[in-house]
Amino acid sequence: MTTPPEPSKGLVQRAPEVAGGVLRSILEFAIEGRGSIPGAKSAAARTLQTRGEHEAAVDALVRQHVSLAGAQGFLTNLGGLLTLPVALPANLAGLAVVQMRMIAAIVHLRGYDVDDRRVRVALTLAMLGEDEVRKQVAASKLPGRPFLVATAPVFDPALDRQISERVFGDLGTKMAGKHAVVQVAKRIPLIGGGVGAAADGYFTYALGQYARREFVRRRRGSSND
Numbered sequence: 001m002t003t004p005p006e007p008s009k010g011l012v013q014r015a016p017e018v019a020g021g022v023l024r025s026i027l028e029f030a031i032e033g034r035g036s037i038p039g040a041k042s043a044a045a046r047t048l049q050t051r052g053e054h055e056a057a058v059d060a061l062v063r064q065h066v067s068l069a070g071a072q073g074f075l076t077n078l079g080g081l082l083t084l085p086v087a088l089p090a091n092l093a094g095l096a097v098v099q100m101r102m103i104a105a106i107v108h109l110r111g112y113d114v115d116d117r118r119v120r121v122a123l124t125l126a127m128l129g130e131d132e133v134r135k136q137v138a139a140s141k142l143p144g145r146p147f148l149v150a151t152a153p154v155f156d157p158a159l160d161r162q163i164s165e166r167v168f169g170d171l172g173t174k175m176a177g178k179h180a181v182v183q184v185a186k187r188i189p190l191i192g193g194g195v196g197a198a199a200d201g202y203f204t205y206a207l208g209q210y211a212r213r214e215f216v217r218r219r220r221g222s223s224n225d
Contacts, residue, residue: 019168020161023124026093030100031114040104040114047105054109054217061109062208065102069095069204070197092171099127099204103211111218112150121160122150123211127167129203130210136166146214 033039038046047064048057103123104114112119125133126146136142143149143159 020164022168023164026096027100027104027120027124030097031104031120040101041108043101044105044108048109057109058106058212061102061105062205062212065098065208066201066205068098070201095200095204096127096171099207100124102204102208103127106208106211107150107215110212110215112215116150117155117160118152119150121155121163122146122215124167125149125163126207126211126214128170129207130214132170142166147216150215 029037029039031040033042043061043064044057047060048054051057051060100123103126107119107123108114114120114123123146125142128136133142133145137144142163149159149163
């Protein structure tokens with residue numbers, strides 16, 4: 001009798017084209033927005049106008065998205081998200097949208113063109129986080145950091161597929177790990193309910209700090225055009 005695959009393993013083992021399609025849908029939603037949810041460029045422009053200075057705007061964007069990541073109801077009911085063919089649990093897809101939107105907004109403020117395919121691959125790569133990117137590069141499984149991918153001479157479709165697979169698999173692995181931690185925490189009085197929100201907020205903050213270190217400023221002047 002065959003044992004059915006675990007959900008997390010099935011997620012990791014999806015075909016490369018599925019991984020690419022999922023992440024493109026999420027990335028498009030994060031950058032362009034939909035309905036009442038403004039995209040990364042709009043969020044960056046509005047925050048820069050309010051704060052008046054690029055680094056202050058980056059600080060504010062990270063804080064905003066950490067708060068959104070901790071709002072579990074927001075993640076599972078993100079407007080328009082359920083119409084996307086993302087093939088992921090709603091809370092995982094919602095968290096990915098929030099984190100990608102934050103990274104894309106920072107990248108935009110730092111002077112990169114988020115419509116450039118190289119930049120989109122780079123900000124997808126940044127979703128792995130600094131430690132994982134460093135390990136993958138050291139093991140020669142990836143050619144370089146997000147900044148190098150964003151500023152490469154040409155777009156590399158093979159690298160795009162490779163990074164999509166890795167990030168897609170990483171999302172599933174993180175969700176499985178988080179689920180296990182939450183299940184344990186639920187047995188501890190007064191703690192269990194907020195563990196998932198705290199974990200999402202922490203990882204979102206870490207990604208925001210990584211993005212601001214990785215994507216150095218490319219041009220002077222306003223980024224709200």
